[in-house]
Amino acid sequence: MSYLIALDDGHGINTPGKRTPTFSDGSVMKENEFNRRVVALLYVELKRCGFRILLVAPTGEDIPLGTRVKRANDAKADFYLSVHANAAGGMWGKAEGIETYAGKTEASKRAARILQRYLIQGTKLKDRGIKDGSWLYVAKYTNMPTVLVECGFMDNRREAELLRSEAYRQECAVELARGLCEYFSVPYVPEPAVQGIADDGKTYRLRTGTFKGITTATRFKNELERKFGWTVYIEETDA
Numbered sequence: 001m002s003y004l005i006a007l008d009d010g011h012g013i014n015t016p017g018k019r020t021p022t023f024s025d026g027s028v029m030k031e032n033e034f035n036r037r038v039v040a041l042l043y044v045e046l047k048r049c050g051f052r053i054l055l056v057a058p059t060g061e062d063i064p065l066g067t068r069v070k071r072a073n074d075a076k077a078d079f080y081l082s083v084h085a086n087a088a089g090g091m092w093g094k095a096e097g098i099e100t101y102a103g104k105t106e107a108s109k110r111a112a113r114i115l116q117r118y119l120i121q122g123t124k125l126k127d128r129g130i131k132d133g134s135w136l137y138v139a140k141y142t143n144m145p146t147v148l149v150e151c152g153f154m155d156n157r158r159e160a161e162l163l164r165s166e167a168y169r170q171e172c173a174v175e176l177a178r179g180l181c182e183y184f185s186v187p188y189v190p191e192p193a194v195q196g197i198a199d200d201g202k203t204y205r206l207r208t209g210t211f212k213g214i215t216t217a218t219r220f221k222n223e224l225e226r227k228f229g230w231t232v233y234i235e236e237t238d239a
């Protein structure tokens, strides 16, 4: 029987307050956009490594913490991971880095140290260390090791740009998966497409395909942007 990981995306999409200040392009990123994307990417990573996953808040709603915890307890999950982005105040500021909150048990503390180490190694952000998270609702009432990660500050301009990028979200998901694999002594299985490809540092442009008509092209552009948070350009072509 494989391990069951409960994944928690922190808040609802419309939870008040939980968002970046306004970017120079006028947009705002809600914390849940980051949290739920990392959870979705982590889901894929962990599945590949043989884990079973319980999404304790699979919709965009702000599922009450009591419900999230009950779902994990009822399913007898082996681990509870809550994914967040941090904030120091409502305005752009200088707070930076990643911190990880450990639940009340020694197992939670060991897991927190491992996850924090992977996140720092992978992202190179400032290491704010392990914090006591035993007071957190999700740590207090869960029956399994529980860790909450704060993957950078939404009100730090540089980190907010990272938090809204697909590459950074993917990086966080990969590091969290590698950390959980180490914690459970399960071999980490990389994405098959990149296995054995050594990086060459060159610049590449991705192409998706050709589309007949500007309406169809725009529809796919919008879908890709919505789904992955990428910026997609439309070019007219003879092909």
Ligand SMILES: [Zn+2]
Pocket (backbone or CB within 6 Å): 010, 011, 018, 031, 084, 085
């Ligand atoms: Zn949060």
